[in-house]
Each structure stands twice: as structure tokens, then as C-alpha cells.
Amino acid sequence: MASLRGRKVALWGWGREGRAAWHALRARGGTAVGGDAFPPRLTLFCSATEAEEARALGDEALVVETDASAERLSAFDVVIKSPGISPYRPEALAAAERGTRFIGGTTLWFAERADARTLCVTGTKGKSTTSALLAHLLRAGGHRTALTGNIGQPLLDLVDGQADYWVVELSSYQTRDVARSGTRPGLALVTNIFPEHLDWHGGEARYVEDKLSLLTDARPRIAVLNAADPRLASLRLPDxxxxxxxxxDGWHLRGDALWRGNEDVFDTRALPLPGRHNRGNLCGVMAAIEAMGLDAAALAPHAAGFRPLPHRLQPLGARDGIDYVNDSISTTPHASLAALEVYRDRRVAILVGGHDRGLDWTPFAEAMRAHAPVAVVTMGQNGPRIHSLLAPVAAEAGFALVAAGDLAGAMEQAREALGGEGVVLLSPGAPSFGAYRDYAERGRNFARLAGFDPEAITAIPGIGIA
Structure with a gap:
């Protein structure tokens, strides 16, 4: 961060990451550069609503603007942007062509903390549960461990923290930032790769390239990869x-049992990890722990004490004979299929649809021919498109297909279809943008509409250093 002194620096975005970057830069000023705040003058680009909050800070050296045009962005040497802002936006590309460097808080943290023993976790699905489980088991082994990153805490909030291990969850918005820092992660664990966030990345090919940059560009010393994923299995990582x-020949499942090579370690059925995909992620956690030189088999039983994360196949409870399951984190059709597999033996009405990013729902529709729930309720911006695709399948397979205008209406349709017995499963397979701020707000509203306390379901256990 000290290298920013003397440069024209801007922040772009005032969410958690933007505020964390501002705090870190201002806190570093007094110790790193002779007592002067650095950069002495900082510009923030944000929305009009955020601008009011930022101005209320009273930082006289913070200039707040709402017009993040290419012309304005190109006036700066470095722009520290929030992860949700795509670097592929026209104004960002134009400014980059004129010499502006765009980085994220992830870049700053890795450059600042080259001493940290990092275990980076990414993947289209399962990265949060994998990260939290990895941190849980390391702590169970007596190691001071940080759990941070995309899971809910900006890395820069802990820029001065001390830990034996740093478990860092990274989204596809952040993976390139690791390579930009010029440091190599100690370990990178990748769960799987499916099409996701295509609007941010500008297409599937770039999404895959950006996601895999944690491996190909950042060149971790150790890469822990899922052999069942064809994209990962085809990689060659000489570094x-x-x-x-x-x-x-490694950590894997045989039925419900966890095996290490030819060694039967233990039965996973009692673990608080719903679905075979989550128990598969446990295999990745075991492989990562072992790769760090620790006794993974000895730590494996501690998975029984893991607390599942909210909004991920989260059972809320029962009302009038119907169970409600909150899987609001589901933002791809693949995730919705995985959720249905968990409740394959129950009568299910699944709620699907949300913000339309152009993902292909054809595999979901084809899966309904063989293993359909009682009902599929479509909603949201891409609801009509999903409904149209499923209509001929529903006629053949015999499941109920109904449309709803919003989440409340979808839940009414689901309850009616179940007739007082079964599971209402919110697994939308799409983001919440437009109707809700994020998946967590959508999950809380689902809980509220089902008759449960929305605030009681939201805490993410284990974030921070412990």
C-alpha cells in the first residue's frame, strides 16, 4: 500500500469492500509513509445514496463523485474497485487503455501480506461451505486460523491480523486479483467449474479463464483439484x-463412506453436510489439510461439530405439515439439481427463477424427465423463459408447472401443489438482483413468508480469526 504514495488513487464502489479499502488506506498512512495519510487525496466513485454516507465520514481528503465515466476514471493511476464492478465494462476498458490500473482489495491484501500462509478456495459452487469446513477442522487441530474473503468479510479488514493459516474464499470476481498482487498462494483448492456470472465476465469462456487464473496465473505452490470435474481434470500446472x-488413489467417497486411497476413514451419513456434493467437498478439505503436512484422518471426525452455513440447503422447520428449506445461495441450474437430489425421496415443490443472466436451463429440463418433483414453480425475470422450456416436459413427465409473479405468490402455489405434505424448496438457480439486494435478503424474506424469524437464520459462524 505504501507504493500508492505519490499516485492518483480512486476507489470505485462503497460496499463492504470499498469501505474496507478506505479504512485500510487511512490506517496505513500514519505508520508506513512517515505520518502522512496516503494517498493524501482520495476520490470515491459511488452511487448518490452511498455518496451521502461517505461524505458523513468527515474525511476532508476524500472527494466523493457519482460519475464514474471513462474520462474521469482515466484521470487516475490506480483505481481500487469493488468486486461486483466488472473490469470489462466499457468505461473501465477505455480507462485501462489510457493507462489506469484497476485492482481490488484482494490485490492489496496479498501484496501487503506476502508472509501469510494462505489456503485459497474457489469454485462455482461449494466454496463457502468448503472454506468454512476447512477453517473449522484447522481450528479443531489447535491452529489459529482466519476465515475471510468472499464468505462475508473483506480481506483488508484483517490486514494486520495474525494467524497460522489464512483460509480465503475467492469469487470469480477476485481470482485474478491474487495474480495481480505478485505473490503466490500457498495452496489453492478448486471445487468445480460451471457457467456462472456470465453477465459480469462477458461470456462463459472468460468466466472459466478468470476463475482458473487462480491456478494458471497465480501459480499456487500446491493445487488441490476435483478429479471429477472435466475442466479441472484437463489442466496442466507445471508450477x-x-x-x-x-x-x-486419494480422498474420495465410496457410497456414504469417506476413504483415503484404500483406507476406510469413517461413515459420513451423520455429518451436518446435506447432499453428496457437500460430502464430496469434504474430500477436498481432507486433501488440502494433508497437503499442508497435517494429519487429516485425525481431524476428519471433527466435521461432526461443523455448523452449516445459512442459505445453503438450510432447513428452517415445519409449518402445517410442510417443511421449508432455504437454498437461496443457489444461482445456477446445476445447484438447483443438486438441491433436488438431496430431497429425492420427499414430495417437493421447488421454486426457481430470478435475475436472467442467460444461463442454459436445458440440462435442468432434461433432468425433469427422469426425476421430477411434485411441482416446479417459476418466478422472477427469467421465470417465463424457464416456464416455456419446461412446459412440454411437464406435459410428458406429469409434474405440476405453475408460474408466480413474486416469491410470496410462488410459495402459495407451492403449498397448494403439495396439499399439506412435503417440502417447499427455495433453490432458484438464479441471482436475486432486481427483486432483492442479494441472496441473503431473498433467503430472509423466504423465512419471513414461511413464518420463521428471518434474523435467526443469517449468522455465518466462524468468520474472522480464531
């Missing part, structure tokens, strides 16, 4: 020590 999970 990394590659460890595989999900195949018989």
Missing part, C-alpha cells in the same frame, strides 16, 4: 504440486 480428490 504447482497438484493433489487430486474425488478419485480412488
Amino acid at each position: 504447482s504440486d497438484v493433489r487430486w480428490f474425488g478419485r480412488e
Whole structure:
């Protein structure tokens, strides 16, 4: 961060990441650069609503603007942007062509903390549960461990923290920032790769390239990869020590049992990890722990004490004979299929649809031919498109297909279809943008509409250093 002195620096975005960057830069000023705040003058680009909050800070050296045009952005040497702002936006590309460098808080943290023993976790699905489980088991082994990043805490909030291990969850918005820092992660664990966030990345090919940049560009010393994922299985990483999970010579599942090679470690059925995909992620956690030189088999039983994360196949309880399950984190059709598999033996009405990013729902529709729930209720911006695709399948397979205008209406339709018995499963397979601020707000509203306390379901256990 000290290298920013003497440069024209701006922040772009005033969410958690933007505020964390501002705090870190201002806190660093007194110790790193001779007592002067650096950069001495900082510009913030944000929305009009956020501008009021930022001005209320009373930072006289903070200039707040709402017009993040290419012309304005190109006036700066470095722009520290929030992860949700795509670098592929026209104004960002134009400014980059004129020499402006765009980085994120992730870049600053990794550059500042090259001493940290980092275990980076990414993947289209499962990265939050995998990160939290990894941190839980490391702590169970007596290691002071940080759990931070995309899971809910900006890295820069802990820029001066001390830990034996740093478990850092990274979204596809952040993976390139690691390579930009010029440091190599100690370990990178990747769960899977499916199409996601295509609007931010500008297409599937770039999404995959950006996601895999944690491996190909950041060159972790150890790469822990899912052998069952075809994109990962085809990678060649000459600069990394590659460890595989999900195949018989490493950590893998046989039925419900966790195996290490030919060693039967223990039965996973009693673990608080709903779905085979989550128990598959446990294999990745075991492989990562072992790759760090620790006794993974000895720590494995501690998974029984893991607290599941909210909004991820989260059972809320029952009302009038119907169970409600909150899987609001589901933002791809693949995730919705995985959720249905967990409740394959129950009568289910699944709620699907939300913000339309153009993802292909054809595999979901084809899966309904063989294993359909009692009902599929479509909603949201892409609801009509999903409904149209499913209509001929529903006629053949015999499940109820109904449309709703919003979440409240979808829940009414689901309850009616179940007739007082079964599971209402919110697993939208799409983001919440437009109707809700984020998936957490959508999940809380689902809980409220079902008759449960929305605030009681939201805490993410384990974030921070412990």
C-alpha cells in the first residue's frame, strides 16, 4: 500500500469492500509513509445514496463523485474497485487503455501480506461451505486460523491480523486479483467449474479463464483439484504440486463412506453436510489439510461439530405439515439439481427463477424427465423463459408447472401443489438482483413468508480469526 504514495488513487464502489479499502488506506498512512495519510487525496466513485454516507465520514481528503465515466476514471493511476464492478465494462476498458490500473482489495491484501500462509478456495459452487469446513477442522487441530474473503468479510479488514493459516474464499470476481498482487498462494483448492456470472465476465469462456487464473496465473505452490470435474481434470500446472480428490488413489467417497486411497476413514451419513456434493467437498478439505503436512484422518471426525452455513440447503422447520428449506445461495441450474437430489425421496415443490443472466436451463429440463418433483414453480425475470422450456416436459413427465409473479405468490402455489405434505424448496438457480439486494435478503424474506424469524437464520459462524 505504501507504493500508492505519490499516485492518483480512486476507489470505485462503497460496499463492504470499498469501505474496507478506505479504512485500510487511512490506517496505513500514519505508520508506513512517515505520518502522512496516503494517498493524501482520495476520490470515491459511488452511487448518490452511498455518496451521502461517505461524505458523513468527515474525511476532508476524500472527494466523493457519482460519475464514474471513462474520462474521469482515466484521470487516475490506480483505481481500487469493488468486486461486483466488472473490469470489462466499457468505461473501465477505455480507462485501462489510457493507462489506469484497476485492482481490488484482494490485490492489496496479498501484496501487503506476502508472509501469510494462505489456503485459497474457489469454485462455482461449494466454496463457502468448503472454506468454512476447512477453517473449522484447522481450528479443531489447535491452529489459529482466519476465515475471510468472499464468505462475508473483506480481506483488508484483517490486514494486520495474525494467524497460522489464512483460509480465503475467492469469487470469480477476485481470482485474478491474487495474480495481480505478485505473490503466490500457498495452496489453492478448486471445487468445480460451471457457467456462472456470465453477465459480469462477458461470456462463459472468460468466466472459466478468470476463475482458473487462480491456478494458471497465480501459480499456487500446491493445487488441490476435483478429479471429477472435466475442466479441472484437463489442466496442466507445471508450477504447482497438484493433489487430486474425488478419485480412488486419494480422498474420495465410496457410497456414504469417506476413504483415503484404500483406507476406510469413517461413515459420513451423520455429518451436518446435506447432499453428496457437500460430502464430496469434504474430500477436498481432507486433501488440502494433508497437503499442508497435517494429519487429516485425525481431524476428519471433527466435521461432526461443523455448523452449516445459512442459505445453503438450510432447513428452517415445519409449518402445517410442510417443511421449508432455504437454498437461496443457489444461482445456477446445476445447484438447483443438486438441491433436488438431496430431497429425492420427499414430495417437493421447488421454486426457481430470478435475475436472467442467460444461463442454459436445458440440462435442468432434461433432468425433469427422469426425476421430477411434485411441482416446479417459476418466478422472477427469467421465470417465463424457464416456464416455456419446461412446459412440454411437464406435459410428458406429469409434474405440476405453475408460474408466480413474486416469491410470496410462488410459495402459495407451492403449498397448494403439495396439499399439506412435503417440502417447499427455495433453490432458484438464479441471482436475486432486481427483486432483492442479494441472496441473503431473498433467503430472509423466504423465512419471513414461511413464518420463521428471518434474523435467526443469517449468522455465518466462524468468520474472522480464531
